[in-house]
Amino acid sequence: MNLGDFTARLNVLKNNVSVYAPLGPAKAIQKEAKSAIGTYKYGWPRLSARTVVRKRTGDKPLLETGKLQASFKVKSGPHTATVYSDDPKAGYFERGTSKMPPRPILGPAIHHARAEAQKALLADVQSMFRRSLR
Template identity: 35%
Template sequence: MDNFKSLESLALHLSGLDLSITEHLHKALEKSAARVAKVAKDEIGSYQTSIGDFPAWAPLKSATESAKRRAGYEENSPLLASGEMRDSIQSKVYGDEAIIFSTDEKMVYHEFGTLNIPARPVLGPAVLRSGEYIRRAMSQALVRGLIGRLPRGA
């Protein structure tokens, strides 16, 4: 580590790290977004417990289970029929923002519910369930950007 003779020399050194910090944080954001998308995909097909303000998933109605069985889909696997909705979940990073989304238009009905469909949120809870991973990834990226590596034992 450099020894700085003044606050000015420290400030000049830190200002030169901007690009390194930005690059490391961007990579961490991409990894975090991919992690949230994976967690969201993994939630589909199993009843989820509540987290934060998001409710636990209500059991599927018997009529829904019967229709799934007749169609050859697995029973007791909420939101999972063909797997298309699960597989439509993606993440993209634009600058300093990450977006986790589904290209399946039915996802919005399940995420927020309708008059006939209880809310079975996937994307919001996935962010909360990934919170510790995101915090750790971003803090490690900041350290890497500042000193070029993680300290031993970190």
């Protein structure tokens, strides 16, 4: 490989990293958010005794049908990736209501997934670099 080819491959790598690299960390955050549903790992307020009795799933916060857990998606675009929930109730869970305390999901998921997101980013960049040298 001559210097011109190497430079061209580095330019392709630079573009790929800036466009695609955010996807790995976003998927790590998505996985973390899904794993929190039904647990108290983020220090959420305990469910009331009445709520526990009423729920099919018992003392598992935000887990009833699995719909919220399945609602976390990743959308990628040029230079960005977004983790979001398409469940209309997710905002109420995040911020709480007059009858329900807030149980934030995405903010804590970002914090808890930090190390995994960094590993994913590094793995993605290394993989792109290896492919660009072929």
